[in-house]
Amino acid sequence: MNQTKYIFVTGGVTSSLGKGIIAASLAKLLQGRGYRTTIQKFDPYINVDPGTLNPYEHGECYVTDDGAETDLDLGHYERFLNVPTSQANNVTTGRVYLSVIEKERRGEFLGKTVQVVPHITNEIKDRMQLLGKSGDYDIVITEIGGTVGDIESLPYIESVRQLVWELGENNGIVIHLTLVPYLAAAGELKTKPTQHSVKTLMESGIKADILVCRTEHELSQELRQKLALFCNVKKEAVIQSIDASTIYEVPNLMLEEGLDVVALKKLDLPKKALPDLKNWNTFLKRLKNPKHTVNIGLVGKYVEMQDCYKSILEAFIHAGAANETKVNVISIHSEHINAENIVEKLAGLDGVLVAPGFGERGIEGKIEAVRYVRENNIPFFGICLGMQMSVIEYSRNILGYKEANSTEMNDKTPHPVVNLME
Numbered sequence: 001m002n003q004t005k006y007i008f009v010t011g012g013v014t015s016s017l018g019k020g021i022i023a024a025s026l027a028k029l030l031q032g033r034g035y036r037t038t039i040q041k042f043d044p045y046i047n048v049d050p051g052t053l054n055p056y057e058h059g060e061c062y063v064t065d066d067g068a069e070t071d072l073d074l075g076h077y078e079r080f081l082n083v084p085t086s087q088a089n090n091v092t093t094g095r096v097y098l099s100v101i102e103k104e105r106r107g108e109f110l111g112k113t114v115q116v117v118p119h120i121t122n123e124i125k126d127r128m129q130l131l132g133k134s135g136d137y138d139i140v141i142t143e144i145g146g147t148v149g150d151i152e153s154l155p156y157i158e159s160v161r162q163l164v165w166e167l168g169e170n171n172g173i174v175i176h177l178t179l180v181p182y183l184a185a186a187g188e189l190k191t192k193p194t195q196h197s198v199k200t201l202m203e204s205g206i207k208a209d210i211l212v213c214r215t216e217h218e219l220s221q222e223l224r225q226k227l228a229l230f231c232n233v234k235k236e237a238v239i240q241s242i243d244a245s246t247i248y249e250v251p252n253l254m255l256e257e258g259l260d261v262v263a264l265k266k267l268d269l270p271k272k273a274l275p276d277l278k279n280w281n282t283f284l285k286r287l288k289n290p291k292h293t294v295n296i297g298l299v300g301k302y303v304e305m306q307d308c309y310k311s312i313l314e315a316f317i318h319a320g321a322a323n324e325t326k327v328n329v330i331s332i333h334s335e336h337i338n339a340e341n342i343v344e345k346l347a348g349l350d351g352v353l354v355a356p357g358f359g360e361r362g363i364e365g366k367i368e369a370v371r372y373v374r375e376n377n378i379p380f381f382g383i384c385l386g387m388q389m390s391v392i393e394y395s396r397n398i399l400g401y402k403e404a405n406s407t408e409m410n411d412k413t414p415h416p417v418v419n420l421m422e
Contacts (some may be wrong), residue, residue, distance in 0.1 A: 003170070003171060003173055003311070004129075004132035004133070004137055004138060004140055005138065005139045005140075005141065005170075005267045005269065006128070006129075006139075006141075006142065006163070006164075006171065006172040006173075007026070007139065007140070007141045007142070007172075007173055007174075007175060007263060007267075008141075008142050008144060008160045008163075008164070008173070008174045008175070009022060009023045009141060009142065009143045009144065009174075009175045009176075009177060010144045010148055010157070010160070010174060010175070010176050010177070010201065010206075010208075011144070011146070011147050011148065011176070011177045011178070012147060012149070012176060012177070012178040012179075012193075012194070012197025012198070012200065013147070013178050013179040013193045013196075014147065014179055015147050017177050017178070017179055017214045018177070018214065018247075018250075019143050019144075019145075019177050020041070020073035020076050020077070020143055020240070021076060021247050021250050022175070022177055022212055022241065022254070023039050023077075023141050023143045024039060024073075024076045024077050024079075024081070024251070025080065025250040025251040025253075025254045025259075026141060026175075026254060026259055026260060026263065027039050027077070027080065027141050027223065028080045028081060028251045028275075028277075028280070029251055029254060029255055029259070029260035029275045029277075030139055030263070030264075030275075031081055031083075031275075032274075032275025032276045032277055032280075033233075033260065033264075033270075033271065033272045033273060033274070033275050033276075034138070034272050035138045035139050035269070036136065036137045036138045037081065037137060037138065037139045037140075037141065038077075038081070038083060038085070038089065038131055038136075038137045038139075038140055038141070039077045039081070039085075039089065039140075039141045039142075039143065040088065040089045040090065040091070040128070040131060040140065040141070040142050040143070041070075041071050041073050041074065041077075041090050041091075041142075041143045041145060041216075042091050042092075042124070042127075042128070042142060042143070042144050042145060042156050043071055043091070043092045043093070043145040043146075044092075044093050044145050044146045044150065044152035044153045044156060045092055045093060045094065045145075045152065046092070046093050046094040046097070046405065047092055047094045047262070048092060048094040048098055049068070049069045049070065049090070049092060049094075050062075050069055050070060050071055050072075050092075051069030052091075055302045055305065055307075055308040056302060056304070056305050056308070057076065058071075058072075058307075058308060059072045059305065059307030059308055059310055060072045060075075060307060060308055060310045062067045062074045062075045062309060062310075062311065063088065064084065064085050064086050064087065064089070064090075064140050065084045065085075066086045066087055067088035068086060068090065070085070070087070070089065070090035070385055071090050071145075072251065072307060072310050072311070073143065074089055074090055075310060075311045075314065076247075078091070078120050079253035079314060079318070080251070088127075088130050088131055089131070091124075091127050093152065093155070094240075096120060096123050096152050096155075097120065098126070099123055100114065100119050100120055100123050101103065112153055112292045116155055117158065120155050121155060121158055121159045121162060121202070124155060124156060125159050125162060125163050125166075126331055127144045128140075128142055128159065128160075128163060129163075133339045139267070141236060142160075144156050144157070144160065148176070148197055148200050148201050148204075149197075149200045154204070156158075157201075157204045157206065158204065158205075160174065160206060161204060161205040163204050164206070170266065170267055170268035171265045171267070172209070173209040173210065173263065173267060174201075174206055174208050174209050174210075175208070175209065175210045175211075175212060175263070176197070176198060176201060176208035176210070176211055176212070177212045177214065177241070178183035178193070178194040178197045178198070178211065178212070178213055178214070179193060179194070179213070179214050179215075179226075180193070180194055180213045180214065180215045180219065180223075182215070182217050184218050189215060189217055189219070189223060191223065191226055191227055193324060194211070194213060194227060194231065195227075195230050195231060198211070198231040200230070202232075207232060207362070208231065208232075208233060209237065209260055209266050210233065210237045210239060210259070210263065210266070211227060211231055211233055211237060211239065212239045212241050212259070213227065213238065213239065213240055213241060213242075214241045214243075215240060215241065215242055216242070216243055217242070219238070221303075224238040224240075229297065235383075236253065236258065236262055237266075237305065238258045239254070239258070239259050239261050239262070240257055241253065241254070243258075246284075246287065246288070246317075248268050248280075248284050248287060249284065250285070251275075251277065251280065252277070252281070252284075255275060255277070255364045260275065262289065266292065266412065279340040283321050283322075284321075286321040286322070286324050287320070287321040289319065289324075290320065290324055290325050290326035291324045291325070292319075292323070292324060292325040292326070293326045293327075293328065294320075294325055294326075294327055294328070294350040294351065295328045295330060295348055295349050295350050296316065296327055296328070296330070296349065296350060296351045296352070296353060297329075297330050297345075297346055297349040297351070297352040297353070297356060297369075298312065298313075298329050298331050298332065298335070298353050299332045299334050299352060299353070299354045299365070299366055299369045299386075300331070300332075300334060300355035300356075300362075301333065301334050301335060301353070301355075301357045301361055301362035301366075302355075302357065303331035303332065303333050304333075306331070311352060311357055312353065312355060312383070313329060316329055330349065332345055332346070332369075332370050333362070333365075334354075334362035334363070334365035334366045334369070335361065335362040335365055336365065337363075337365030337366075337368050337369055338365065338368060339368060342368050342369065345369075346369065346372055346373070346378070349378065350378075350379070351378060351379035351380065351381070352369060352378055352379070352380050352381075353368050353380075353382075353383065353386070353387055354366050354369060354370060354380070354381070354382045354383070354385075354386030354387075355383060355384075355385070355386055356383050356385050356386060356389070357384075357385045358385070358408075359408075359409075360408075360409045360410075363385070363389060363409060363422065366385070366386065366389040367389050367392055367393045367396070370382065370386075370389050370390045370393040371393050371397055374390075374393070377419060388406055388418045391417050391418055392404050392405060392406065392417055392418065395415060395417045401414075401415040401417065403415055404416075404417045405417070405418070406418035406419070407419050407420060408420070
């Protein structure tokens with residue numbers, strides 16, 4: 001291919017509809033048809049990267065091969081495509097503004113008044129095309145974080161509008177993910193929220209090419225026709241995204257709905273062969289038909305929000321499928337563990353993973369968990385802080401350094417068995 005094609009994924013009505021999963025599923029299908037595909041995420045918050053974000057607010061921070069601290073959706077991209085991501089795959093408003101301000105300080109704008117349009121939007125467009133201009137990809141899918149209508153997302157929406165126009169016909173399309181809620185009292189699905197979301201998008205100058213509709217119930221042909229008519233898309237471009245038992249079913253559901261075929265048609269690209277999902281479906285079959293079961297304790301300090309340990313939980317899913325085993329993960333808050341209740345807390349577990357984290361809160365519970373599994377020969381895996389706690393536990397209970405600690409928790413410890421490199 002001479003020119004990279006671009007697909008932009010926006011969301012409407014509400015957050016948490018699964019733009020990342022839809023983007024990753026479409027990318028999987030396009031990859032299966034032989035297209036070199038990657039995904040990038042543009043987040044509308046002002047933090048420069050997710051590395052300093054509270055896990056309770058944003059979930060885990062996903063670290064890429066080049067050391068970039070990125071959004072957890074990049075983990076989904078890698079798990080679906082088996083292609084490494086990098087800093088270029090995740091951009092935040094903070095990073096965009098920081099770059100523009102640094103350019104202004106260096107005098108690169110030659111004294112011009114620096115504004116959202118064109119300077120911020122130009123920066124965004126440059127970053128949206130960075131991976132495409134590398135020559136490594138035929139199709140770049142860009143997920144726009146947030147919900148259409150949010151103040152924070154407006155510069156991204158405007159940048160998409162400009163870029164689709166600049167790229168020209170058949171080179172850039174917009175997929176809008178929206179919710180079709182079911183009202184139990186009325187016993188019917190309602191299309192009005194989707195209509196208003198598309199209207200909001202059109203007020204920004206963007207016409208959705210494809211509608212992906214999240215729903216708990218099947219969309220009838222009449223409902224699809226209604227959505228097509230009032231949202232100004234072809235009926236074939238109204239795609240149903242019904243709730244699935246696992247996110248790994250979604251590529252097959254999108255294949256059945258023809259999302260990849262519609263996208264390729266609008267990009268004026270050949271369908272090539274049917275997507276090669278043989279390995280994917282083998283994994284899915286093993287995942288849904290386990291022969292064994294194990295119970296694994298996840299000891300951490302952020303267990304109230306499962307997204308804080310998203311990659312760990314997904315790793316258990318993949319490892320379990322590879323071994324035809326259902327992995328039941330039992331979350332255990334490290335602050336609630338002590339010597340008196342440790343037997344009760346860890347009863348019935350086949351293994352224990354002590355999770356990463358920062359700061360002093362909950363570390364004594366982690367150390368107590370490490371001691372218990374060591375003394376009772378329970379399989380153990382410590383990641384990052386969890387590994388450090390195993391060093392401290394061994395130093396205290398085997399080597400006799402009763403005040404052994406990490407300098408992160410106690411910089412006055414007489415036995416700094418875990419220290420920061422200067």
